[in-house]
Amino acid sequence: MSNLIPSPLISAVADIVxxxxTHASLDSLFLHGGAPEEPPAGSKHVKALEWLRxxxxxxxxxxxxLGRIIEGYMEEPPPTASPFDDFPPATVTPEQDKINKALARYELKYMRGGHIVASLGAPTRTLEEFIRGRDIPSIEQEFHRAMENVExxxxEAVSAASNILESLCKVHISEEQIDMPAKQDLKPVWTIVRKHLGFDPSIVEDQDLQTILTGLFAVVDGIGALRTHASSAHGAGKKSYKLEPRHAxxxxHAAHTVALYVIESWDKRKK
Known part of the structure; x- marks a missing residue:
């Protein structure tokens, strides 16, 4: 993913600011966001365009x-409802809608805290919705850390991907009042959670589902091993992994898919 701001996004943000x-607040906003010093001359629109370029x-x-510049706009609360409205209020402000559409054209998205990241696809979007609906700060923190550091x-992103699963497993063990294992890294806590949720290929009749479920276990083992051997969580040994963004x-993707399956299985068990 390129770190450059696409031209249509520059235009959209320039229109909004x-x-x-005012000229003074625009200068303050851009300088606080880390834009180059010495504000350009011209009207507010011309100044914003040139400054972003x-x-x-x-x-x-x-x-x-850019993420720091648009943070205030993107985190404004949506319009409130009025008893005289003929239609339900919009869920986003006009500025948020305009910026989101410009971001989506380039497979980008805004994340809370002033971060612009690559949109990683359906599992990530769905997991973000699940996390948002629950008050689990530890998982939300690792989710954001993974998204912010891909490129x-x-x-760091691989470490966060593993921590998402580890945190989710610990939350499950705590809320279900199961005994926490003595060693609390990914493999022991995952073993307890998968047994508690009945993730057992031997009791699944469909052979194709058996294969997928068995592969799920291998995925979790692989993510944990990659975190140990190649992530920022541990010092590098003699063999140095050359991790690239595609590996992250x-x-x-793999961690988010497993996390979604755990959450949905957990919800079904509760019901």
Missing amino acids: AERE RTNKECANPLQV SGPR RLAI
Whole structure:
């Protein structure tokens, strides 16, 4: 994924800040976000366009700068309902809608805290919705850490992908009041959770589902091993893994798929 701000996104943000900000507040917003110093001359719209283009040329991570600039707009609460409204209120502000559409054209998305990341696909979006509906700060923190570091820090992203599963397993064990194992890394806690939820290929009649479920166990083992051997969670040994963003994406996709299956199975068991 390129870290450059796409031109249509530059135009959308320039339109918004020119309408919402004064010259003084625009300067403060951009400088606080990490844009290059010395504000350009011209009208607010011209200034914003030129400043964002300079950000692409002069900043190491332009999307990171943009995320901080648009944070206030993207985290505004949606419009409130009125008893006189003929239709339900919008769930996003006009500025959020405009920015989200520009981001989506380039498979980007805004994440809370001023982060712009690559959209990783359906499992990630669905897991984000599940996490948002529950108050589980530890999982939400690791989810965001994984998404933020795919491109810039794949070792960190792999570590977070493993931690998502580890945190989810610990939350499950705690809420179900199961005895926590003495060793609390991924493999022991995962073993307890999968047994508690009945993830046992030997009792599944369909052979194809047996194969998938068996593969699920291998995926979790692989994610845990990759975290141990190649992530930022441990010092490197003699053999150095050359992790790339595609490897991090693979680990994150796999971890998110397993996490979704655990959550959905857990919900079904509760019902």
